[in-house]
Amino acid sequence: MPLDLATLLFWLKKSAAVLALPPLMPLLPIVAGLMLIGRRPRLGKTLAWAGVALNLLLITPASVSWLVAQVEYPHALETRAAARAEAIVVLGAGRRRHAPEFGGETINRLALERLRYAARLARETGLPLLVTGGAPVGDVPEAVLMQRSLQDDFGVKARWLETASRDTRENARFSAVQLDAAGVRTILLVTHAMHMDRARDEFSATGLEVIPAPTAWLGSGDGSPTDEQGLQLPSQNTAYAAWFALHELLGQLAYRLSR
Structure with a gap:
């Protein structure tokens, strides 16, 4: 496959998305915090716990449902x-x-x-x-x-x-x-x-x-937690919905900046 400029930019965009999206994104502050904890304990602990908190927000139905609602198109075809x-x-x-x-x-x-x-x-x-x-x-x-x-x-x-x-x-x-x-x-x-x-x-x-x-809506349309089984507990479904919503938010931002 020839590596022209358009192809290179495409793969750079894909690589950047890996860093900016779960599951890697919440791990970055955790890793950074653990690396700093010996030299700057307060900053290191703050970063590590911030990563933990971010990860929890990205799998918790209530917070994920709010995130999905910001992105998902609300209306079916008439x-x-x-x-x-x-x-x-x-x-x-x-x-x-x-x-x-x-x-x-x-x-x-x-x-x-x-x-x-x-x-x-x-x-x-x-x-x-x-x-x-x-x-x-x-x-x-x-x-x-x-x-x-x-x-x-x-x-x-x-x-x-x-x-x-x-x-x-x-x-x-x-x-x-x-x-x-x-x-x-x-x-x-x-x-x-x-x-x-x-x-x-x-x-x-x-x-x-x-x-x-x-x-294929991932949200329920009424603001209730996102889970195919209707459970108000963290699950693989809420984690995926959060990934998809963040992916779209980043995509929208990237497209606006590149116009």
């Missing part, structure tokens, strides 16, 4: 709004590399959630589908894996494949080229509710009219 659309665009969300039961690799569970809703919308509206997602590491483009899943699992065909993009901004820019060539100006945009604000802004910036069609 039927009347959908009537104006000319196509459905569904964004990729990643791949599962080891999937021997599917003959190699396939889409991950996040992409599957998006495809499930996009397939339902396609059947209900009769609108053509565009799937978007490239191959940052040089293997099969994600859009190809999405096309296969739509056909094999849901019996729906994608009309357009956008296979070059590496992130949400490129999803929007490269998809807009194909849609413009087809005369499409208004789209139903399918992605996670947590990702919708950033995705909508990027697609709108291309000149498309975007009708949000979010799916």
Whole structure:
């Protein structure tokens, strides 16, 4: 894979995200505090306990629910709004590399959630589908894996494949080229509710009219703790919701700074 400037910046962005997001991010002040505790005990203890407190906040349902509410798109698609659309665009969300039961690799569970809703919308509206997602590491483009899943699992065909993009901004820019060539100006945009604000802004910036069609909410919509089992206890579900919310907040900030 050629290492051009765009590719280098892409991987630098990914590396920075690892440091800025859980589970590593809360560990950094803990490690720094422990390293300082011999020379500057008060500062070291403060940093270490701050890291512990931050970690607890990022797994506790009440605090995570508040964080999710700051990011997650609140409204489901309205039927009347959908009537104006000319196509459905569904964004990729990643791949599962080891999937021997599917003959190699396939889409991950996040992409599957998006495809499930996009397939339902396609059947209900009769609108053509565009799937978007490239191959940052040089293997099969994600859009190809999405096309296969739509056909094999849901019996729906994608009309357009956008296979070059590496992130949400490129999803929007490269998809807009194909849609413009087809005369499409208004789209139903399918992605996670947590990702919708950033995705909508990027697609709108291309000149498309975007009708949000979010799916897979991680919050409950009423401010109650985020947990699929309804438990008000820390769990892997709350930890994941916190990661996703922080990921989107950082993504929104990075995109605003780079405009």
